[in-house]
Amino acid sequence: MTEVTLIQAVNQALKVAMAKDPDVILLGEDIGVNGGVFRATDGLYKEFGEKRVLDTPLSENGIVGMAIGMALQGLKPVAEIQFMDFIYPAFDQIVSEAAKFRYRSGGEFPAHIVLRTPYGGGIKGGLYHSQSTEQLFTSTPGIKVVIPSTPADAKGLLLSAIFDEDPVLFMEPKRIYRTATGEVPAGDVRIPFGKARIAKEGSDVSVFAYGSMVPQTLQAANVVEKMGIHAEVVDLRTLVPLDVDAIVASVEKTGRAVIVHEAPKFSGFGAELSATISERCLYSLKAPVLRITGYDTPFPYALENLYLPSVDRIARGIERTATSA
Amino acid sequence: MDSPPEGLLPLSYTEAELAQKLGDGWKGTLELAYRWMLFGRLMDTRFLGLQRQGRVGFYGPATGHEAVNVGSALALQKEDWILPGLREQLLALARGLDLQGYVHHLFGNGTDPSLGRQMPCHPTGKPVHYVSMASTVGTQISQAVGSAYAQRYRGETGITAVFFGDGATSTTDFHSGMNFASVYNVPVLFVCANNQWAISVPVAKQTAVPVLANKAKAYGMRGVRMDGTDVVEVISQVREARASLLAGNGPVFLEALVFRMNPHSSSDDPTRYYPANWMKEARAHDPLGRLEGLVDRLQLLAPEKKEALRKEIEDMFRKAIAEAEVAPPPSPDTLFRDTLSETHWPLTEERDTFDRDQGGHFP
Numbered sequence: 001m002t003e004v005t006l007i008q009a010v011n012q013a014l015k016v017a018m019a020k021d022p023d024v025i026l027l028g029e030d031i032g033v034n035g036g037v038f039r040a041t042d043g044l045y046k047e048f049g050e051k052r053v054l055d056t057p058l059s060e061n062g063i064v065g066m067a068i069g070m071a072l073q074g075l076k077p078v079a080e081i082q083f084m085d086f087i088y089p090a091f092d093q094i095v096s097e098a099a100k101f102r103y104r105s106g107g108e109f110p111a112h113i114v115l116r117t118p119y120g121g122g123i124k125g126g127l128y129h130s131q132s133t134e135q136l137f138t139s140t141p142g143i144k145v146v147i148p149s150t151p152a153d154a155k156g157l158l159l160s161a162i163f164d165e166d167p168v169l170f171m172e173p174k175r176i177y178r179t180a181t182g183e184v185p186a187g188d189v190r191i192p193f194g195k196a197r198i199a200k201e202g203s204d205v206s207v208f209a210y211g212s213m214v215p216q217t218l219q220a221a222n223v224v225e226k227m228g229i230h231a232e233v234v235d236l237r238t239l240v241p242l243d244v245d246a247i248v249a250s251v252e253k254t255g256r257a258v259i260v261h262e263a264p265k266f267s268g269f270g271a272e273l274s275a276t277i278s279e280r281c282l283y284s285l286k287a288p289v290l291r292i293t294g295y296d297t298p299f300p301y302a303l304e305n306l307y308l309p310s311v312d313r314i315a316r317g318i319e320r321t322a323t324s325a
Numbered sequence: 326m327d328s329p330p331e332g333l334l335p336l337s338y339t340e341a342e343l344a345q346k347l348g349d350g351w352k353g354t355l356e357l358a359y360r361w362m363l364f365g366r367l368m369d370t371r372f373l374g375l376q377r378q379g380r381v382g383f384y385g386p387a388t389g390h391e392a393v394n395v396g397s398a399l400a401l402q403k404e405d406w407i408l409p410g411l412r413e414q415l416l417a418l419a420r421g422l423d424l425q426g427y428v429h430h431l432f433g434n435g436t437d438p439s440l441g442r443q444m445p446c447h448p449t450g451k452p453v454h455y456v457s458m459a460s461t462v463g464t465q466i467s468q469a470v471g472s473a474y475a476q477r478y479r480g481e482t483g484i485t486a487v488f489f490g491d492g493a494t495s496t497t498d499f500h501s502g503m504n505f506a507s508v509y510n511v512p513v514l515f516v517c518a519n520n521q522w523a524i525s526v527p528v529a530k531q532t533a534v535p536v537l538a539n540k541a542k543a544y545g546m547r548g549v550r551m552d553g554t555d556v557v558e559v560i561s562q563v564r565e566a567r568a569s570l571l572a573g574n575g576p577v578f579l580e581a582l583v584f585r586m587n588p589h590s591s592s593d594d595p596t597r598y599y600p601a602n603w604m605k606e607a608r609a610h611d612p613l614g615r616l617e618g619l620v621d622r623l624q625l626l627a628p629e630k631k632e633a634l635r636k637e638i639e640d641m642f643r644k645a646i647a648e649a650e651v652a653p654p655p656s657p658d659t660l661f662r663d664t665l666s667e668t669h670w671p672l673t674e675e676r677d678t679f680d681r682d683q684g685g686h687f688p
Binding site: 025051054056057061062064065066067068069070071072073075077089092093097100101102103104105106107108109110141142144164165166240241242244 | 466498
C-alpha cells in the first residue's frame, strides 16, 4: 500500500471499476482529454478511450438525463458534475426521474446512476464554487448520499456506489482533495454504505461530522484533549443510508452531542441528526445538542474563513457542550 | 362510420402508391393500422366516460393522435425502445402491452404493474420496451440519448424513439437532448406530436418558429414535418428514419402535425380557449376518419368485418374493466417497497408502526 491523496483515490476507484466492468461509462464536462478540472479522471480517457470517457456539452440536465438513459439500458454511468454549485439544472432529472424511477415503475426500471461532484468551501471559490447542499438530496426519497473524508473511504465508497443498485450522489470534499492523504488498499475493495467510522474514540462528548469537516473536527478534538475533554469523532460517511446505531451508541456513551457541517444550519442535515438524537437518546442527554455550521446566508468569498466552521469554532463548541451541566 | 363527416380530408392514395409507400404487404398493414386506431378511439371514449362517472380518477385521451401512435408502432421494431411523452399509451398497447394490466393501472389496482403508484395513463412496460414516464414535461428527451448510446455501445441494432408534444420543445431537456444526440451521433428518433396546444397555450405562443421541424437545423439534424393524421405517411416516414438511424446517419427529428380532438385531460375544459372553428378543423383531420375513408374506398374491410372488429374490441374493454373493477387496491405494504433497492431504516420504522398509526379509531 502506498500513500495517495483523496483525488488520487477517486481516480483509482474509477480505474478499478472500469477495468473490471465494461458497462462502467464516465461522462461529464472536461473529464476526457483534460482529465477533469480537478484531475479526478486523469489518464482514463487515454486508457479506456472516448467511448467510455465522454466529454459532454455544457449542460448538467443533459448529462444526468443521458446518464439515466444509459442506466435504463443496464449500463453503469458515472457522471461528474464539475461543481456541486452547478447541479441545479439537473435537479429535475435527479428528483423527478432518477429518484422515482424504481418506485413509479413498480421496480421495472431502477435508474442506477452515480453522480460524482466536488462540494464545499475553503478554496476561495465564492458563492458558486463552494456550496454544500446535501440536504436538498437527503430530503428526496430514492437517492443515496455519500460523502467520504479519507482516501481509503473515497475509494471504497466510490466502488460501492458504482456497483450499487440505486442512484448515488457522491459528494467529494474538494478542499481536502490534496491535503487528505493515506494508504489505500489495492484493487476492488469496497466499503459498505450505512456504516459510520469512529475517527477518534472518546468518552465525554460525541461529535458527528462528514466530508471536509472531519479533519477540522479531529483537529478541534485534539485541541480540547489538552483541556482534558475526550471527544469522540464520528465520521458518518453516508447520510443516506444513515448509521443510526452508531449515532445512538456514541450518544448513549457520552451523553452529549455536537454536529458539524458546512451547510447552513436552518433545515440542514444537522436538524435531522439532532431530531434523531432527541427521539432516541433524550434520557441519555446531559446537555442540549449543538450544531456548528455555516451561516444562513449564501456562501461568501472574502470572509469564507469566518463562514466555515473553523477548528477554533468547533473546539469552542465542543468545550461548551462538554462542560455544560 | 355511416358516412364520412363533412369536410373530412380524404387520403387519396392509389393502390400503386400504397404499395410503393408501405411495401407489398400494404393491405395487411392498413388493416392492422385500422384495427389499432379504432382500438385507440374506442378506448378514449370508453375511459373518458368512466372518468366522468367517477370510476377512474383521471384519463388523458389521445384522440387525434392515433395515427402517430399506431403508425410508429407498426414502423418500429421489437428491439427498439420507446421513451413516451403524455399520449403514447396506444403505442404501448399496439406493441403488445398487456391490456388487462393497463386497465388495472387505470383503476390504480394492486394488480397494476406499477402497483397503483402513478396517475392513470402513466403505464410502465419493460416487456415491450416502453419506459415508465414522469408527468414532468420533456425530461425523457435527454434520457433518449443515453438509451441510444447504450444500444450502439453494445452493438445492438435497435434505436430509441422518444415522443413529446409541442410544449416540450420549450424545455431545457429538448435542447439538451437534441444537442447531445447530434454531438454523439446516436440512433435517436425524436417524434414531436405537435397537436398545437400545450393545455391552453397555442403553439404560436410556445415558439416563434411556425414549423417545429426547422428547429432541427440548429442542431445539425435532419428535421421533417409530416402529416401526423395520415397513418400511411407516419409509417413511411418512421420506417425511413429508422433505416437512416441504423445506417449511422445521425439522429432524426420528425414533427407530426396533428389536431387535438379532446381536452388536454379529463381535468381540462377546452371551451375556455378553443377558437370557434377549432373542432371543425380538427374533425377534418380526424386520423381514424381519414383512414376509414381510404379503407372503404379500396374495400379492404367489409362492413360486417368492421362491425365485428368493433364488437371484439368493445368486448375486450368490457371484460378488462369488469375484472379491474373488482380487483383489490394495492396492499399498504407496497407503500414501503421500491423507493430504494433496500429499505432505509426510517422507512422500516414507518412500516413497523404503520398498523399502530393507521389502525382503529380514537376512543
